[in-house]
Amino acid sequence: MSEQWNKGRLATAAVVLPEGTTPTGTQGRVLHAALGLFAERGFHGTSIREIGAAAGINSATLYGYYSSKELVLAELVLVGHRELHRRLLDAVDGLTDPVEKLTALVRTHVFAHTDFSLLAVVTNSELHVLSAELAAPALALRAASEQLLLDVLADGVFDVPDARLAARAIGGMGQRVGNWFGPGQDHTREQVADAFVLFALRLAGVRA
Amino acid sequence: MSEQWNKGRLATAAVVLPEGTTPTGTQGRVLHAALGLFAERGFHGTSIREIGAAAGINSATLYGYYSSKELVLAELVLVGHRELHRRLLDAVDGLTDPVEKLTALVRTHVFAHTDFSLLAVVTNSELHVLSAELAAPALALRAASEQLLLDVLADGVFDVPDARLAARAIGGMGQRVGNWFGPGQDHTREQVADAFVLFALRLAGVRA
């Protein structure tokens, strides 16, 4: 499912959620509506009435699916973190060579941020709104994803002054992709991924 | 001026603004209060009453200094962009060697994000709230700062597949520093800057 949207803190991008693992029907429309609005205006900048209108239902009907606005955000944030973590796990599954692993992780990270840029923005920039209890599952997934990169970088094959700083640098450059990648921009997702893989390998001291 | 603060989307950091170029007295307290609250809860998550309380004045008194909440944010966003741009200009002033220029830019960029992490976070993540008119001056400064990096990277000495993608990558890794750097973390600002300079040089194809 997709829809064009006009944003503000990000490039124009389609409102897309991972398929198969997210609700369909009215509940799915609610999630998509909330995703677009949260990405554009932020959680506190979006009202329950606006979400309802964008989903084609009355705001009161929303409460049949989610008992608070915060729970809508919690679901989006969890979906985003789950999708990224699942993809990263799949990407390194079966690989043994550290360079191949780093390549796969960066490539996958970039694609997650190009293919689901709105979800990435919401997931990264609105998580802080959630209560500690609601944020916890997402934070655990985030820590696990970071550890995946950290383990690869600490493998010994690479030449970095500090694996944690290298992980922060690589993670940061990938995370920002969600803020600028979009249709009105002249690089393909593959070009970005290829370039960022090269950057990450060089950054980690791999000589081509 | 500084004060401890407890956040959520960023590490614990002091509420600091550049000195000399920002208001003092009550107006200064308003700006500092707003900076801490906007960083922690976001613009829409912060009320005029909370800003007043944190500044030690009644919310109505605020309107003697700023005629709307949006104008408070606009000033912070402008201060942040102005400070970064000024520092970047100073950093490369007089330099001719491209490698030295890139080194100075990255180092300065990192320091701006370690020394004014709250301002960096607000500046980068709440700018989208402003109307086009109020955002314009900050966006112009941002474009100028990006161009500074782009010009250096396009100098010919470096080996990158695409200077714009390299600039995005370097900018992204630096920008994220504001979200995790803080007192409760075991790297000094110099360690971060040294590491990120090395990363940026390698990324740009400079062999050490």
Next chain:
DNA sequence: GTCTATACGACGATAGAC
């Protein structure tokens, strides 16, 4: 400059009919 008091619209959420 700073306060108290207040206007008034928008907010999240609920009750109850269909």
Next chain:
DNA sequence: GTCTATCGTCGTATAGAC
């Protein structure tokens, strides 16, 4: 499942006294 109607609260901003 979805609606209309509404509750109580909190939002930004202003008026006017001191």
